[in-house]
Amino acid sequence: MPSQDNADRxxxxxxxxxxxxxxxxxxxxxxxxxxxxxxxxxxxxxxAEFAEQREAIAVMASVLERIATGDLDNQDAATLARITLDQHPNAANQGRIH
Incomplete structure (x- = not known):
């Protein structure tokens, strides 16, 4: 089932x-x-329709790269991941486009 955002797009x-x-x-x-x-x-x-999604994915990739360095402890990595997901909930939960 498509999300409303995807249906609108x-x-x-x-x-x-x-x-x-x-x-x-x-x-x-x-x-x-x-x-x-x-x-x-x-x-x-x-x-135009996917510009915001591409930006969110770029931010998430940057966060994943930071986590992948191993410089963060588990709690900091989890916190950083949660903050990022909270800021970009639609980009992290995309279904089929149509």
């Missing part, structure tokens, strides 16, 4: 795709230019 991306298709239907450009415009709109929609 999916709908936003789908709308961007449909908007791009509708916009290119009235353009006078070549078929290839129209296809490229739709691909560009899809890419921009994906980039």
């Amino acid at each position: 999916y709908i936003s991306i789908a709308r961007a795709c449909l908007r791009a298709i509708n916009d290119t239907a009235t353009d006078s450009g070549s078929r290839e230019e129209k296809i490229q415009a739709v691909y560009q709109a899809i890419d921009e929609a994906f980039q």
Whole structure:
């Protein structure tokens, strides 16, 4: 079952795709230019929708690297992990996109 965040992302991306298709239907450009415009709109929609998630994953990777150094005791590592998960609950608990 998709989360509401993922459902919202999916709908936003789908709308961007449909908007791009509708916009290119009235353009006078070549078929290839129209296809490229739709691909560009899809890419921009994906980039926009997943930017926050990518940032959260980068933070989590940094925290994991710090924990992996072994410089922290078990309690400090657990505390750091919990703080990070609390700050990024959606990024840590993603289901299927659709």
